[in-house]
Amino acid sequence: MTRENGDSAEPGSADATTGLLGDATAESLGDASMAVATAETRTEMASMALSDAREAAESVPDLDAVATRLDAYESRLASITDRRDELADDLGALVECERVSDAGDEAVTDRRRLAADAAAVHGAADELSTDLESFERWLTDPETRYSELEADIDAVEESLADLTATVEAVAAGRPAEGSDGDGDGVGAAWADARLRHRVVGLLLDDSRAELADLRTWADREDPGGDRLVELDDRLDDLDTRTSEVGDRLDDLARPEWEERFGGHLGAFEDETADLEPPLDWADVHAAFETHRPATDPGES
Known part of the structure; x- marks a missing residue:
């Protein structure tokens, strides 16, 4: 997040991480942090897309063809949201671990794994958003x-x-x-x-x-x-x-x-x-x- 007038960065952001860790470690962890932030944003976008679909389905929620699809999308969003929350917890634990100890090979692996997990959540959220856009077209046309x-x-x-x-x-x-x-x-x-x-x-x-x-x-x-x-x-x-x-x-x-x-x-x-x-x-x-x-x- 961009700071203005010297305001402090949010906890978990790349800038906040730099203040706690050495530059090399912070750069690597900052990449993972940005990946987590992107996954969170894309999950929120998927949530908004589901809200739009629910609104488009307001006149026919009693039809099984509609209700079953909505239930499936809601289950997918719930799963993605749970994985997003786990990312935030993992990031916080990783920041705390590297703040109090030297970052070794295991920490490097953890950072890479976190970035990969965040990319997977990002991809799942984007796929859900795309499917929901198609679903909304199905609802309205x-x-x-x-x-x-x-x-x-x-x-x-x-x-x-x-x-x-x-x-x-x-x-x-x-x-x-x-x-x-x-x-x-x-x-x-x-x-x-x-x-x-x-x-x-x-x-x-x-x-x-x-x-x-x-x-x-x-x-x-x-x-x-x-x-x-x-x-x-x-x-x-x-x-x-x-x-x-x-x-x-x-x-x-x-x-x-x-x-x-x-x-x-x-x-x-x-x-x-x-x-x-x-x-x-x-x-x-x-x-x-x-x-x-x-x-x-x-x-x-």
């Missing part, structure tokens, strides 16, 4: 909301196309990639497809819930017209195609595959049975990776 949902539906369609290709490979007796190429390899591909089929269903449920919220929102503020109808029709088509793929997987099932992989499939089904949109996709992905069967027939 119906076209942005429809375009983002359309992109989500595009992703579901792509996932379904990949799944359909896997099912055709299973029908042709081609094993899962990385397997030994025997019957169990084909069975692993079938089991993997069953899990992915469940994920596609969850994606469709999530998109349906989002569309319902956007329709409610449009009824209140901005009639979506043909755009919402088109998105609804696409989801209907994907529902039908997904059901057909599920039926094909059932037809392809063999008793030995069901015996070997049934535990994986049942556990994943149980773990995702009670999930309701909007979904936490990090949790879904973690469950998928946990229960995905091994492709090597020698593995369990």
Whole structure:
């Protein structure tokens, strides 16, 4: 902070540090101090961006599509704020330690670590601010909301196309990639497809819930017209195609595959049975990776 008329600098600032420590140490610690100060500033900017987003969402806080996003951003800000507070504590402890003792290699490492931690908080805060700016555009512009949902539906369609290709490979007796190429390899591909089929269903449920919220929102503020109808029709088509793929997987099932992989499939089904949109996709992905069967027939 710039001083005028000989006023004292704030505690923890580069100028205050120089008064306590030798010039060489103070210069290094001053860099860390400035990094901490920048992280604090960027965190405050992210907080203001979240306040702006809350204000933009005042008319629709009851919609899950809005509330879930706000909750996620608030959690991210809380985490960044906690890390910012830890930086201030670490800086104060480092200043006090170097004031009363000689600064050795360990102190140099501590200063560098503090500067790196501050840079990480700075980056996280900037990323949150950018995401919140995008969120505010989503809140204020119906076209942005429809375009983002359309992109989500595009992703579901792509996932379904990949799944359909896997099912055709299973029908042709081609094993899962990385397997030994025997019957169990084909069975692993079938089991993997069953899990992915469940994920596609969850994606469709999530998109349906989002569309319902956007329709409610449009009824209140901005009639979506043909755009919402088109998105609804696409989801209907994907529902039908997904059901057909599920039926094909059932037809392809063999008793030995069901015996070997049934535990994986049942556990994943149980773990995702009670999930309701909007979904936490990090949790879904973690469950998928946990229960995905091994492709090597020698593995369990």
